[in-house]
Amino acid sequence: xxxxxxWLAAALLLLPLLPLIPWAFARxxxxxxxxxxxxxxxxxxxxxxxxxxxxxxxxxxTLIAALAATVSLALALPAARALGQRxxxxxxxxxxxxxxxVLVPGLAVTMGLQGLMTRAELTGTLAGVTLVxxxxxxxxxxxxxxxxxxxxxxxxEAQARSLGASPAAAxxxxxxxxxxxxxxxxxxxxxxxxxxxxxxxxxxxxGQVQTLPLLLFAFLSSGxxxxxxxxxxxxxxxGLLVLALASRTLGRGLGASR
Amino acid sequence: xxxxxxxxxxxAYVLIAPFVAIYGLIFVYPTIDMFILSFKDAPLIAFGPxxxxxxxxxxxxxxxxxxxxxxxFWNTAYFVLLSVVPGTLVALAIALGITRLSGRLQxxxxxxxxxxxxxxxxxxxxxxxxxxxxxxxxxxxxxxxxGIDRVPIFKTSTWFMPAVAFVTIWWTCxxxxxxxxxxxxxxxxxxxxAAELDNANRWTVFRKLTWPxxxxxxxxxxxxxxxxxxxxxxxxxxxxxxxxxxxxxxxxYYIYQRAFxxxxxxxxxxxxxxxxxxxxxxxxxxxxxxxxxxxxx
Numbered sequence: 001x002x003x004x005x006x007w008l009a010a011a012l013l014l015l016p017l018l019p020l021i022p023w024a025f026a027r028x029x030x031x032x033x034x035x036x037x038x039x040x041x042x043x044x045x046x047x048x049x050x051x052x053x054x055x056x057x058x059x060x061x062t063l064i065a066a067l068a069a070t071v072s073l074a075l076a077l078p079a080a081r082a083l084g085q086r087x088x089x090x091x092x093x094x095x096x097x098x099x100x101x102v103l104v105p106g107l108a109v110t111m112g113l114q115g116l117m118t119r120a121e122l123t124g125t126l127a128g129v130t131l132v133x134x135x136x137x138x139x140x141x142x143x144x145x146x147x148x149x150x151x152x153x154x155x156x157e158a159q160a161r162s163l164g165a166s167p168a169a170a171x172x173x174x175x176x177x178x179x180x181x182x183x184x185x186x187x188x189x190x191x192x193x194x195x196x197x198x199x200x201x202x203x204x205x206x207g208q209v210q211t212l213p214l215l216l217f218a219f220l221s222s223g224x225x226x227x228x229x230x231x232x233x234x235x236x237x238x239g240l241l242v243l244a245l246a247s248r249t250l251g252r253g254l255g256a257s258r
Numbered sequence: 259x260x261x262x263x264x265x266x267x268x269x270a271y272v273l274i275a276p277f278v279a280i281y282g283l284i285f286v287y288p289t290i291d292m293f294i295l296s297f298k299d300a301p302l303i304a305f306g307p308x309x310x311x312x313x314x315x316x317x318x319x320x321x322x323x324x325x326x327x328x329x330x331f332w333n334t335a336y337f338v339l340l341s342v343v344p345g346t347l348v349a350l351a352i353a354l355g356i357t358r359l360s361g362r363l364q365x366x367x368x369x370x371x372x373x374x375x376x377x378x379x380x381x382x383x384x385x386x387x388x389x390x391x392x393x394x395x396x397x398x399x400x401x402x403x404x405g406i407d408r409v410p411i412f413k414t415s416t417w418f419m420p421a422v423a424f425v426t427i428w429w430t431c432x433x434x435x436x437x438x439x440x441x442x443x444x445x446x447x448x449x450x451x452a453a454e455l456d457n458a459n460r461w462t463v464f465r466k467l468t469w470p471x472x473x474x475x476x477x478x479x480x481x482x483x484x485x486x487x488x489x490x491x492x493x494x495x496x497x498x499x500x501x502x503x504x505x506x507x508x509x510x511y512y513i514y515q516r517a518f519x520x521x522x523x524x525x526x527x528x529x530x531x532x533x534x535x536x537x538x539x540x541x542x543x544x545x546x547x548x549x550x551x552x553x554x555x
Contacts, residue, residue: 007367019388020381079277088270097281103537104289105489105510108530111302111517112288112295135285142277196378198492217380225384232381239376243369 023229043226047234053215054231061195061211064126065238068133069141069190073183075134076141083142084149098142101135109135110203117204124208132204133194140193141186148182188242195238295527302523310524317528326504327529330512333419337490337508340423342483348427349434349479354468356435357442368439375432383496386425387412412497415505422493429493430486434479441475442468477548484544488537509533 025039047054083094101109113132114123122128152175160170176183198213205211212235219228296317300310321327356367374382390397392410401408411417445468453463469476491510498506507515509529517526 019385075277075280078273082270082273086266086270086273088267091270094274094278097278097286100289101285102485103534103541105513105530105533105537107491107510107513107517108292108527108534109285109288111513111523111526111530112290112292113284114302115291116283116288131284134280138277138281192376196376198378198380213378213380216378220380220384228381228384232377235378235381236376240373243372243376 020229020232023225024233025229026226043230047227047230052227053210054234057210057212057215058234060126060209061213064130064133064209064211065191065194067126067130068137068194069187071130072134072137072141072190073145073187076138076145076186077183080142080145081149084146085152085154098139101139106136107199110200113200114203123204124206126209129201129204129209129211130194132200133197135200136197137190137193141190144186144189145179145182148179152178188245192239192242292527293531295523296531298524300523301521302517302526313524317525318532320525321528321532326507326512326515329505330507330509330529333494333506334488334490334508336419337423337494338484338487340420341426341487341490342480344423345427345431345483345487346434346476346479349431350438350472350476352431353435353438353442354464356439368435371435372432374429377429379429379492379496382425382429383493386421387497390421413501415502418497418501418506422490422497425497426487426490426493434483437475437479437482438472441472445471473552477545477552480548481541481544485537485541488533488540509536 024043025041046052079094079098082088083091083098110132117123117128117132120128122131156178157170157174160174161167165173196213197211198217201209201211201214205214212231216228216231216235219231295310297312297314298310299313299316352371356364356371359367377385389395390411392398392408392413398408409417411421449467449471450463453467458466489510490508491514494506494508494511495503495514498511503511503515510533513526513529513533516522516529520526
C-alpha cells in the first residue's frame, strides 16, 4: 500500500473520533451546522463540579488501576521467572492456566464471581473491584514477563552468585535492571487494561465504585454528549501517554530495520 | 554451578504458588462454580448453588429446541465470518503500508491507528451511532452523494451485523497491526536486498518472501481474532438498544439475557459452557489447519 493510501486510511480512522472535541466545548450543536455556533466550558464546569463526579471518579480509577497493575506485577514476576527460565513438571498446564481467561467468556466468570464476592463481603468495595480487575490484567503481565525472562541469560546471575553475591543481591543488581524497561511496559499495560474495564467493575462494584468508564457510560446513555465528550477526553489521557512512549520505542526499532 | 533438579522444581513451584493461589480464588473457583451451576435450576440473584435443585442435563438438552439459542449461534458464526479474515487482511495491508513510511512519520501513523483501540466501547458505540444516524449522520450525506438510499443501519437485520463487524475492525485493528509490525521487523533486510538484485517485482516479493515469512504471525493474529470475535458482546448489545435485540442475539448476549435479565443462572451457565467448548474446539481446529497450511507454503 502506498503512503498516500495509509494517510487516507488514517484519516478514515480519525474522522469519527473528532466529534469528541466539539462535544466537549460546544454550547449547543445542532444539525445542520458543520461546527457548533457557540463554544463554552460549561460541560467542563459541570463535569468538575461535585454533581458531575469527574474528580472522584478519576481518583478511584487511577487508584484501582495502579493497585491492579502493581499487585499483578508482584504476582506475575515470580511466576514469570519460573515459566520463562525453568522447566518443571506441569509447566504446560500452568501456561494453559495463564491463558485460560482469554478462552473462557468473561461474563461467565463474572457470574460465578458474584456469589463469591457476596460471601466474602467484598461487593461494592475498592478491594473487591481491584481483585476482579486482576483477572484480565494478570495474563498480560505474566506472558509479557515470561517472554522477557526467557530472553535473559541465566548465567549472568550465576556469575554474580559465584562472585559472592547473595541470591537477592544478584536478582536486584543483575536481573532487575535488565528487566526494568519490560517491567515498566507490563505495568503500563496492566494499568491501561484495568483503566478500561466496564462490566467487571459494574458487577463487583455494585454501583458503589464509580470509575471513569461507568461515569462515561452514564452520561452517554442519558444523551449528555457535552459532558461525555469532556470525560471522554480525560479518559484518553493515560492511553495517549503510553501510546506516545510505546510508539516512540517501536518506531525507533522499525526505522532501524528498514 | 551444580544444580539439584528436585530443588529446582521445588523453587519453581514456590515461585508460581502466589499466582496460582490468587488465580484459583478469583478465576478457577468461579469458573468451576459456573460449571456446577449449569446442572442446576438456580436463579442468579441470591446465587445459591447449595440450595438449588439438581436438574441433570436439562439445561443442555433444552438448547437444541431453543429458538433464541439458534439465533445466537448462527449470528455469532456470521459475525466471525464477517470480521476475522477481513480484519486480519486490513491490518496486514496497513502494517505493510506503515513499514514503507520513514521513521518519524511511521510512529505517528502507528499511533493514529492504535488510537481507537484505547477507546471504551461505549464511546465507540456513541461515535458510530452518531456518524451513521439515519437523519443527520455524516455517513448518510456520503450515501446521498453516492446515490445510495438512506437506511437506518442498526435497525435493519441485513445491515446490522456487517456494520457491527466494520465498527469492530475499526476499533480493534490497531492491536493486529502492532503484531504484524513486530513480525515484519523480524524479517532480515538482506533477504529483500537479494530479491531487489534479482529484479523481483513488488507482488512477487510479497508472495514469495513476505507472506510465507510472516505466516506464523498471520496465524497468531487469525487465532486471536477468532477467539475474541466468538465472544463478541458489548458492541452488539449497545447497538441493539432501541433496535431488535432478539434478532441480533449473539452467544454472550444470550448468556447475559438469561443471567441478568431472566435471572436464570442455570441456563445461562449451560450456554456459557457450550460457548467455552466451541471456543476450545474451534481454536484447536484453527491451529491445526493453520499448521497444515504452513507446511504447504
